[in-house]
Amino acid sequence: MIDNDDMLHRVDRHYLGPTGFTLPFRLRYAAVGLGALVTVTVFVIARAVVQVPLGFQSLVVIVGIGVVITARVTKYVNADRSVRSVIRAAWNDLTAPRPPKAGQTVVLAIPAAMRASRGTHAAASSEGNC
């Protein structure tokens, strides 16, 4: 049998709570860290940008939004996909080249050296509106 080390790297990473006090739900360490970060960001945005007043209700709402966002993100996080890779994947998707919109002017610059040396891939200069 050809075996691999997958099992070794799927160590259980759940946080059960502070010593002696078991939380009723299981949190992952990654979720804990990310959740803290997200909640702080949401807090900063809510206080500085949206100017929400400090109060019990607003704090609960902020924490709630943080929890919801964290849950959405950590749904994709597992032993194979770390938090960093999930964010990286989202970033990759967003920054990939998009299809050109109709009506856009497209400008292509072709290096002169390429035209001379690589004659097979005929560089058709497509100037104009597409």
Add this chain to the structure above:
Amino acid sequence: MAVQPDNDIAALFDPNFDDPEPTVVPPGALPPSWAAAMAAHRTASPPSVPDPNADATQAAELAWSQVPDSSITAPAAVTASTAAVGADAPPAQRRRGRTKRGTSADTDAEFTRQTKAAAKRAARTRKVVRLQLVGVEGNITRTRTQSTAWFVQPPGPWNMRPVGRQRRYIQNEALVLANLAEAGVIGVHRRLVRTPWPVRQWAQAHDGWAEPIADVPGALSWSDYLRGQQHAMLWGSPTLKGRYWGIELPPRSTLASGLDTVSDWLLPAVEVPLLGRVAKLVRAWARTAFLGEQKALAEHLATIERILSGQGVRAKPATAAQMDYLLLRSASLGLPLDAEGVISGGGDWAQSDIAALEDLTDLELTPGDGYTTVRGQVGGRDYTGYAIVLTVGRMAPLPIPERMLPWQVIGDSSGEPLEWSERIRLKTTSQTIRSLRRLTARIEAQFDHYTVEHDQVPPQELAEQHALAQRVISDIEDDHSGLSVRTEGWYRVLVVGSSPDEAKQKVSMLQEMYAPRIRLEHEHGQYQLLREFIPGEPLANIAHCRRMSVETVSAGMAAVGDRIGDRTGVVIGETASIAPRPAVWDLFAAHEKKHKSGLTPIVAVPGSGKTFLAGMLVYQAVRAGAYGVVLDPSGPLKKLAQLPEFRGIAEVQALTGRTSRPGSLNPYRVIVDPRRDDPDYVPANPDYADDADPVTAAQSQYEADLRAAQAERISVAVSVLKMMLSPARLEHEWTETVLQTAANTVGGGRHHNLREVLDAIAALGRDDENLDLRTCARSVHQELSMMADLAEARVLFPEAGTTGEPEDIVDTNTRLTVLTMPGLQLPPTGTDPSQWTPQQRMAGPLMHMAAWLANRLVYELPRFERKVLFLDENKYLEQTGAGRTLNLRIARDSRKYKVRALVCSQLPDDYLGVDGSDDKSALTYEVIIGDLGGNTHAIDGALKLLNLPAGEGYEALLADLGGGGEDTLDEDTDTEHLDQARRFIVKMADDIELVRSDWTHFVHLAHVFAALDSRATRAAMDTPA
């Protein structure tokens, strides 16, 4: 030139694309899509087709060997396109000029604003698309921070090898990786690229190999035949694999680059008197350091080369052409493979060449799509492809090689050209142990978290993981074989479709093929994953990092494929084990190149498609210029001789029935005397080099062979007469003596016949002293005369009173001779021979002599010409010793006379020794095994013939060979989805493969299929293509 429709993959490989199709086409010779494309082309082409093209058309219709001047020219097409481009430019300029002259200021400003915005957008998109590569030098690609040296591994075999040998392949490759890790290599980037299977090169090689028969007007010409063959072979888009190993070279140390920078700064300070000396010293130091660095790098490269050329991988540094192909292919992933692509193969790549690489394709991705849209041009036509990159996810323990194919090859049987990109990091022992110790600490901490801090039962995996970690640590520390070196890697597969739905369907099919042991993940960020395939690009995402030992990595074995046949000969079918590829057989390579016997046993039960396969092989061989002799007692192969393209060069001889020639199967005539002018008896032959007197040695050899031929005639005559006697007569103690005496009285000369033997027996019955002998001779004579008077015996016994000498001239203009035996009455199988009628008893000797006649016809043809001999259904030969002798003789002489002998049989025992020892299987170099009907004895014999070990699961494979679908009269059942093609196991030299004989795409040979009239192809022809 007319515009061909997009995505017409078959048209991509059309060798005649540049020239318009000829208007006269044999009906039914082209598939529907071609006919439609031609019709569209004809209506859409401009009325003024330039005339110089007409001459080029005439020249291009012929095959390469037929064209007197082989320079292929299409200059008119090129000038037309450049003329078109030139025509386009002035109107555009005129339009712009008009706009500029007649516009107001703000339209102008608007235009400039738009241009500037477009330029900024272009710069931004350019930055996204920019490659990290800076240049290529030799086989080393460079980015700003990294250099990678590339090596190419040739594809290897896998199928039907003993399990131990397959394990050895895996371990050898693993050892190469382990050695690389020991030499200090940290990263490896492996790529598996696909090139199209060289169909055009096959056609050219086949054209050169064959000496085709003359074209018959009105029938399929040689060039149309070649064109049809290529078209059919391209239908499945077969590909070849090439595997590249990219070894990352160590970066420059900071000391070295620091020294270089400092010495550069100090250059102007050299003249200053005191500082100058320091400066000079520092510069000298920097120079020696640089030289030392170069030497170390050269040594490192030499070590890597040596390791990679080891037995497991046998890789060589990539040549310039291979580097070109790697880069061009990686940059144009998603587009179809370029069959006619030009590889410049000369020189290194500079920055501008890399920029051209970025421009090869337009890549687009809309977030949430899950695929990358690739637009580009291949062979002058636009294509849009949709590429999805899958990542290898979790892997369960894999039973490779006992029950599973190597894990990188599992998806190949779908026929998709999958490409792999693997980024592997090799870890040293200390790194691995350190990480494992950290892991152990983490496991223990988590264990404490459960038990100590919370008093809960910890999950069971924690204890198992702890034990596993300790085991791995001891494995690494104690293992001296090097197979437990650890790696971590990211393994990506590329799937391409011509529409998003098709790509997604292929993805789900691939995931199904890999399930349940291996998961393939479809991740986001597809564009960067696609770019990862190009050498030098950064890792797209660190998700799905697979950590395994080098042995598991090598169990992927991406470079293996089906290996059978060559790329020059006739088509048998396509391989069916790992990836479908054309199986091509050079029928005479065994004789011409390898000096082996040309006997090919075809072992299969009736109804397995072996007659059809042999018929197709004979057809292709005769078309390619070989002489064909076919003995087909009852079958349809005589219709081969009636095909229009064989008009005038094919002949059908009936050996029984009304039209048979009396005396044509005379045993005395059938065995030929050796020819005195044969090269074997020339004194200059190296066989006689050791003799004192070569001339007498040659002469005595000739006389010995002459005497041997005479003895053979006598024994064949005796066995033929014995086959005609009933069992009661055979058991009589004096029968043997009577027959032998009579035959020896007549003698072994060529001019005798069996009636003389009969007369000799009658004489014995009258004149001999021994009473028992006389009685026996009289009863034997009685029975044999009765048999000799039968109508069927006419061919064996000439009419009383005539000499019965048919003409002996063998016409070398006749290329195909088909011997048939209509009306032959075969005795039913399994009945007692004493219950057979005389006509049924005649069947044995008739078939025996027919096989001998077929053999003789082959010997009378010119010795060094290629010949094909086909003996069908020789059941009666098997049951007598005479049949085995015939097989032995064919095997021995087939090499000397350049005969490819296809001998059919139902049991492999004929080709093995009488008691099961395989003394004769050494004479068979190529074997074809078809459906054996589940007979275990036959299956065991077949395994011996193929030289495969018993008990390793090959019995199940042989028992399962029956293809051809199911035929049923039930109207509610639809059996069309079953595979109609027959399957055979073919052995050529040491390669054994499962071959599917699929002729559905060979539409130009429809008339041949109709002649051979097999049920399977008839059904396939009826279904719409």
